[in-house]
Amino acid sequence: MSQRIIPNIWCTGTAEETGEFYARAFSSAGFSASSEVESRYPTEGLLDFQKPLAGKPLTVAVQIENTQLILVNAGPEFSPNPSISFMLNFDPLMFDGDESLARERLTGLARELGVGGTDLMPLGEYPFSALYVWVQDRYGVSWQLMLTNPEGDPRPFVIPALMFDGPSQDRAAEAADYYVSVFASTPGGTEIGNRSPYGQPTGKASAEALAFGEFRIGEQWFMAADNGSGQDHGFTSGVSLQVNCDDQAEIDRLWEALSAVPQAEQCGWLVDQFGVSWQVVPTNMGELMEREGAFEHLLAMKKIVIVDI
Structure with a gap:
């Protein structure tokens, strides 16, 4: 899978440890997974609040099957929450049609990810899935593990899932439509996938709000749904x-x-009209950061200007 958009997870000084945890958890459950320190903080030229991180990992790349995640090592300014989670699709076709093996792998991975974490929705049968659990792991990252119907449209194992609430409540469909239009020139194009409204007011969601929605950018699928729990989480960095x-x-x-x-x-980071944080960066960012003074130049930027790095 060609991956143009890479989810970044903010870690409070624990990126290397977190990456090793994910590599171990997914590998133990029988999936291909790895973790590798991708870049480090320089030893000089840091802002005061960054100085404790001098020489330590800056980004850690985690590979889960065909999907890459990047863990960003930083301070306590932000932390993950359930507004953006990761849907893990356990399609029996991944296991040669063996549903019992799919269930076993799902249960095993939920157990691994749940060590030191909490279940936001306990393992069990739900109207939308014969086996499902929503786990928030020890680092605050949320994972939705779902046994999917093999007769449905094929989807990747890992799908970022955006949940709209607070100021963006009931804007999931609008956001998906907007993202599809913004990234329309991406190789492979974009599309809106399946959509299911709640059908009746649920929590703070209206009857017309999306209980489930999906969209594609290039080869990547994303979920977009409105929060029907009645709680607000709000998007953060x-x-x-x-x-x-x-x-x-x-x-x-x-x-x-x-x-x-x-x-x-700041430094290539932005927040869109729905509250979602993005990093718009050059493909060869790693190479550019090897230039002398690159880190200091980047700290002074808002939008990245390549020739000024």
């Missing part, structure tokens, strides 16, 4: 979406289309 861009023109276009909160603009 605890989980952001990194977009890799081939050139400055693409960075400029996406920045203009997505950035809606000027005070949130």
